[in-house]
Amino acid sequence: MTSPRRSLIVLGLAAASALSLAGCAGGTAAGDGGDGGVAVVASTNVYGQIAEELGGDLVEVTSIVTNESQDPHSFEPSARDQLAVAKAxxxxxxxxxxxxxxxxLIESSDAEAPVVTAVEYSHDWPENEGHDAESAGEAEDHADHEGHDHEGHDHVEGFNEHVWYDPHTVAHLAEGIAAELAxxxxxxxxxxxxxxxxxxxExxxxxxxxxxxxxxxxxxEVFVTEPVPAYLIAAAGLANVTPDAFTEAVEEGQDVAPATLLESIARFEDGDVKLVITNTQTAxxxxxxxxxxxxxxxxxxxxFSETLPEGQTYISWMQANIEALSGALES
Incomplete structure (x- = not known):
């Protein structure tokens, strides 16, 4: 079912699309592949930078969410973003x-471009049967746009969608993007x-x-105020002792129940929590x-942040996060 918020976005963008298309007709808009390269549109600069690594000068990348202060969960796209998606x-x-x-944006612009969806490369994705027999060439099946269900990506209960913090998933995703570019x-x-x-x-x-x-x-033991870096924490062999109800409430922008807050504070009483991890983009x-x-x-x-800091690559950013994690644990 289409959410009320998504319906409002679609209606608003549809109303603005004609004016936007007319206003941009005189020049080259972001994402239109004006120099002949493959026009790639990424929802955030995390995926945009990975695409740049894979495509180099052969791609023209437009990343929609680029600011560290922007929360992709609640981001409101513009008509210009719609134009970029339409031309991708x-x-x-x-x-x-x-x-x-x-x-x-895909729905409102009637975009027909293939869609590469990162969560589908995670071993934890409910519909993923695993990567064991999957080669780089076979990975392109994930990006098949035909029959792509844009209404099937509402929040999945029990699944942590912040998969760019899982290096293993990102490796498979890179293979999938490369296959689609090919x-x-x-x-x-x-x-x-x-x-x-x-x-x-790398x-x-x-x-x-x-x-x-x-x-x-x-x-x-570590306390993580939001589930954003949970995959990285697990890969580092650390134990996340944060009550699920706490991280869920914070991520959803809701008040933490008093009982949950008391339970969370109690985690610190025995002195076993060695590190607290927060999100730079929410408070x-x-x-x-x-x-x-x-x-x-x-x-x-x-x-940790949800979007790529200025001047960083995906690899340098993750390495810096890992070094910060290690340094804090050693302190």
Missing amino acids: DVIIENGGGYDAFIDA ELDPDNADVFAANAEAFVA VEGLEASLADIAGAHEGA GAETAQIVGEADGRGIPRVA
Whole structure:
């Protein structure tokens, strides 16, 4: 069922689309592949940067959410964003209800570009049967736009949609993006495949760094105010002791129930929590209270973001996050 918010976005964009198309007719708009490259539109700059790594000069990438202060969960797209989606050759989204605005843009613009959906590459995705027999060439099946259900990406209960913090998923996603680029530009298929191989090798370096943390701190307890970095925490062998009700309320922008807040604060009483992790893009009274508890007890804190910081690549950003995690645990 289409959510009321998505319906409002679709209606608003549809009303603005004619004016936008007319206003941009005199120049080259973002995402129209004006120089002949494959026009890639990504919901966030995280996926946009990965596409740039894989496509290089052969792609023209438009990332819709680029600001660290913007929350993709509640992002309101513009008519210009709709135009970019309408002209895309391929679209990359997170899915799983995280960036529902991209589905609304696809619907309102009648875009026919294939869609690569990141959550579908996660082993935890309910409809994923696994990657064991999947090669880079077979990965393109994930990106098949025909029959793509844009209404099927509402939030999935029990599934953590923040899959870009899972290096293993990102490695498979990169293979899928490269396969889709090769389908669109077969003359450069070898280039895309080589770039994907190099990128995956760097992702494996991230996994090795996480394994080092697990070797030194296996089972260390951490409190995570939101589920954003949960995959990274698990890969590092750390134990997330945050009550589910706390992270769910914070992520949904709701008040944390008093009983849940008391349960959360009690986690700090035995001194076993070694680290508190927050989200740079959201804050609230309950999170501030947890931060106060951590600071009062001398527990180190690390803040992670949902979008790529300026000047970073996906690899350098994740490596910096991993180093921050390791440094805080060593302090």
